[in-house]
Amino acid sequence: MPHEVIMPALGMAQDTGLIVSWFKSPGDAVKSGDALFEVETDKATMEVEAPADGYLTDVQADAGAEVPVGNVIALISDSAEDSANMTNAAPADAKSAPSAEPLAQETALPAGAEVIMPALGMVQDTGLIVAWHKSPGDAVASADILFEVETDKSTMEVEAGHDGFVAALLAEAGEEAPVGDVIAIISAGKPDAPVQRSIADMASQKAAARQPAQDGGAKIAPADTAPAKVATPKAAPAAKPRADGRILASPKVRRLALERGLDLNRLVEAGHPQPYHAADIEVLKSLPTVPAASEAAAQSRRLTADLPSDGFAAFAAWAADTAGLEDAPALLAGLAGGSLRRDHATIAVESFGQTRTFAVPAGPLSAITPADEGTTTDLTLRDLRLSQISSVALGAEDTPVLTLTRAGDGLSITLECASHHLTAREATSLLYEFAGRIEHPLRHLL
């Protein structure tokens, strides 16, 4: 009868152990007490001995693998062959109390880096696996496409993200996995027994084998969502709106909603079960104020403008000669500030690795002065004309950013900002104004 070799509990705080090396190979004869492998704890390395005489078989984890404490990582069997069917190894007693083998053999997962179902969009909380591009046991590189997932808009390819081998695929093509769930494991070394599971299997086993964390076990689905703040105990699942479109609500809650400018429909959309009472106003108030979809859409803004020629360079030269305005960055700041159309703006100009901040009042460029310490920058201008950088997509930063890059003989201007910096109209207006000033500076000054 096979004896199990488990990853021992190594210390108070540790719930995994790193296998440093094996002293025996699969199929080797071992005697009780022989050192089987070395495991690294947070303090030192430790040798783990064979529990019985026999042959080392069914090795689950290689050197370098991190195994949860309590997991079975090998067997000492009567013969040198691996077990044909690992489900015989131990009864999978769903209700068993925490024991040496919290999970039956068949539920033990290979060690390795986890691949999770990524978050695909604001409203989606599951992803449909269309197809795997790799099979269990395949070698895989980080940038390789591992699988395709279908969102509500299109199909998306997901990279493996790790170098190694596909040790386990935990969902089958055609299944839906919740966002955040582990759906594949990529091990450093080639797996001996790569695994293909389905979500259906995993769900039933997961339910059967809920264990305290220290026993390890399969990584479980994301934490339950926090319960609603409101005390009203409504056991019903998310409710659908009524067919007749009516909202059942007490006169009091209708009045309160009306007085506070709140919309009871949003409780309906959020699936909050009817009828609504005064206490539900608190639920209504705690709903997100902006619908998620539009929030996602309006995270950041990026606009570009291409100018056939760099009108500014000539202008800067002229200004230096004729008006004694030799500070080109200041002139840039002035043009940027003017594009904002405010009485006063604080503009930061980054060029040659240096950032200088200017106070730009409306009016002549000669009135521009260095900004005081501590003033908030309204707009940043990044002058990359003398670099080789041709395009930027840097994402929203603390302030709106206008980046100047070279584009052949001309210029490219990129405006990037967060949606809360500027409205769409303001952003459009800013770039339009600035591009115009850069193209024909004199025209705008006169």
Place this chain on the structure above:
Amino acid sequence: MREITLSQAVNEALAEEMRRDETVFIIGEDVAEAGTPFKVLSGLVEEFGTGRVVDTPISEPGFMGIAVGAAMTGSRPVVDLMFGDFIYLIMDQLCNQAAKTHYMSGGKLNVPLVLRTNLGATRRSAAQHSQSLHALVAHIPGLKVALPSSAYEAKGLMKTAIRDDNPVVIFEDKLMYNDKAPVPEDEFLIPFGEANIKREGSDITLIGTSSMVQVCEAAADILAKEKIAAEVIDPRTVVPLDEAALLKSARKTSRVIVVDEGHQSFGITGEIASRINEKAFYHLDAPVLRMGAMDVPVPFSPALEDITVPTPEAVAENARKLMSGEMIHAA
């Protein structure tokens, strides 16, 4: 303060008013020597004589009619109707004559009489001696209706009734005659149309009449243990009704249960619930519930009789439902 029974309180009220005003007299069956079967009037005939404590034959319409005529011509009768159920017998004299005379005469004739009778089931007296019919008379314009809930109210309301120049019907709960309550020794009157807030609370309003006030108080005790603070109100008179007090409470708590021992349908609870609905609608977070006696004739068998009237547990259970926002009836 001394405590006396409801029976003693009524006796005192009558004696005091009869001493105060020699035109006050009592008329009814077995009121003199017997002091009525409930013994409420014991001792009065000894003090006031048979001229003013008048035994009658079993002629309810007759002595009610006599009382109406007597009241119209300068005396102040207190009619003793042995069981509230007998109101049906005297309806013409009470509702056609007494109730309407002042109005029909353009205000020239008064009928300052008191009809003293009772209500209340669970006494094993079966269907024709157990009814609570105050809704019938409350429905008739021209009659005032008082519902004392304890010895204290019984005395104060009776004295007010006797001094009132209108026909007043007072219903005492026949099961409460031996129940004691603190009653001041000094003279006091309880005005009509003034509700009594028996306890304050902010979660739910319980409006009770007559002995149902005690039921509401007991329900409030149960609810208090569950951290639900019930406000208990005794309207004391349903005509005139202290609507303002009831509405104020409804607006405060946003939930109301009205408890009365008349039948649930077409009665006192429906009237009060309806007024609260009309005038406190936008403050209601739950439907206003009515709890009355079951719409069945009162059964004789104790096993059946006892389930026909509202109990503290039943009131508390309904209160819990309203608090939880559970939909009482299908939408």
Place this chain on the structure above:
Amino acid sequence: MPSKAKTNIEDYLRMYRQMVRIRTFEDNANQLYLSAKMPGLTHMYSGEEAVAVGICEALTKDDKITSTHRGHGHCVAKGAEFKEMFCELLGKEEGYCRGKGGSMHIADQSNGNLGANAIVGGSMGIATGAAFTSKLLGKEDVTVCFFGDGATAQGLMYEVMNMAALWNLPVIYACENNGYSEYTKTEEIAAGSITARAEAFGIEAHQVDGQDVLAVNELAQKLVARARKGEGPFFMELMTYRYHGHHVGDINREYYRSKEEEKDWKENRDPIIRFRGWLVEQGIATEDEIEAMNAEIKKDAEEAVAYAETARYPDQSEVDMHVFTDIKHALARDTA
């Protein structure tokens, strides 16, 4: 003040006047109905004048009466004025009841008339009660309860007669037996003898010709005097006849009453014609004087009708007044 024996000319003339006033009033009221000027229905007393007058002339202003749906005669006989009566019939503010009672509930409290009653027998309790108060408070007033033969079918009558007899109340039950209970002959609705009903309670009962005002008055005076002394109650059955139908709309009534019968009573047994003849015969009044009296009463009545027709209705705000003595407007609720 006790009533004197009616040997006084003034008293006789007044009796005659009162009977003519009743008849004139009824004629006018009937006209108002027929010309669709009167709301609702009314019940004519014409033909029974001697009953009301004979009895009421034996009473003082403090003595009480209760009346029936056929109550104009009692009302006039107990001292009411035309103007206020016509106003009440038309629902006008100046009516005895501010227009709120109408014909069937007309009351004249200042003259001791506790009111007509729309419920047959409905005022028997009230009359007995009035007598009760009189005795309780040691007063001297007597109450007369007018009711018809039809009311002897009401249980209330027996209940109150029983108690009146038990307590010796100063009440006189006056049954105006006009031979018909609505549309049915009396003998079909009243078994046995009407006076025997009272006698069963030990109440002294008398039957009298209701068309003879002097006979009625003489009997009434005796019984009232005795009742005042505490010898009551008493019962009178007055045999009389109503010329009109049960109510003013009961015009085609041959199916229950023949025209011959009506003619006989009107021509041969009319109380006014009879008494007029007696007055003239006794030399108390001449025909001319009587004619003048009749004309004057007729003119009074017409003026009163004309007045009432143009008098104002009670203001709408009165609709909820007088429900209670101490609540001016019953429907004004706190709008809390």
